Amino acid sequence: MADTFSFDVVSDFDRQELVNTIDQVRRDVGQRYDLKDSGTEIELEETSLTITTASDMTLQAVEDVLRQKATKRNLSLKIFDFQSPEAVGGNRVRQVVTLRKGLSKELAKELSKTVRDNLKKVSVAIQGESLRITAKSKDDLQAAIQLLKQQDVEVPLQFENYR
Template identity: 55%
Template structure:
């Protein structure tokens, strides 16, 4: 009997790396001369980061620092979903940056459609916020991985549970 091989396509990030990147961002904001007196706060929730500062210019600088720190920690910038900039009391602004985790159902459908169209011997199935890809040949699975990496998706994709 021929065995089948599979892997999962997921979109996830290491939580501790987000915590570390946020901590480094806070330290740099407190130590930088141009940002020291802005009373900028960064709050990490389960699925979002809230940045509260004194102006849009400062907010842009803080977001740039956050992106730099995240990139140095091998976090994809595609996990950040920037919300609208809101004015809060006392001439301050606030922005909620949502953290993307998981593959949306529309994206999962697009991935399985691409697999069906280009790889006849490979099956893709949607399982919640992951896509399970299976085939009889490991070479076919490697080809699917290379093809998915070549595409520019709106989220960062990882491949797990390779069996």
């Protein structure tokens, strides 16, 4: 029996589910009557997503379709950071959607401080873009998970490597 238990707090998403979501959105946009002739293009890069379309109205409709498809595929909507749309040539609109992944240094420090202030029997270590929380009791780790789930953060949190 181990004398200490631990888990990692990370912020990540399933890349393949995102790729499948984008494919579904492209198909949906190509078939919907109101979006079919808008010339909408959706490009997926490593850390962002670019939507180019005919107008603000069609951009809003494409965003709604993206949110619906992502929700159906169990992707958190918190991974999408919608930037403000910008006008491009030919009366078209482009919007960059940044994909959030990993805990920023500031957020990791904030979560670490919250856990340390509320739970005295756990220790927290920041490891790059994740947090490692250790304790002698599994009950303390469960309390830490509940505490973190109650926090309102801008990124989705997952709890991994529970041992």
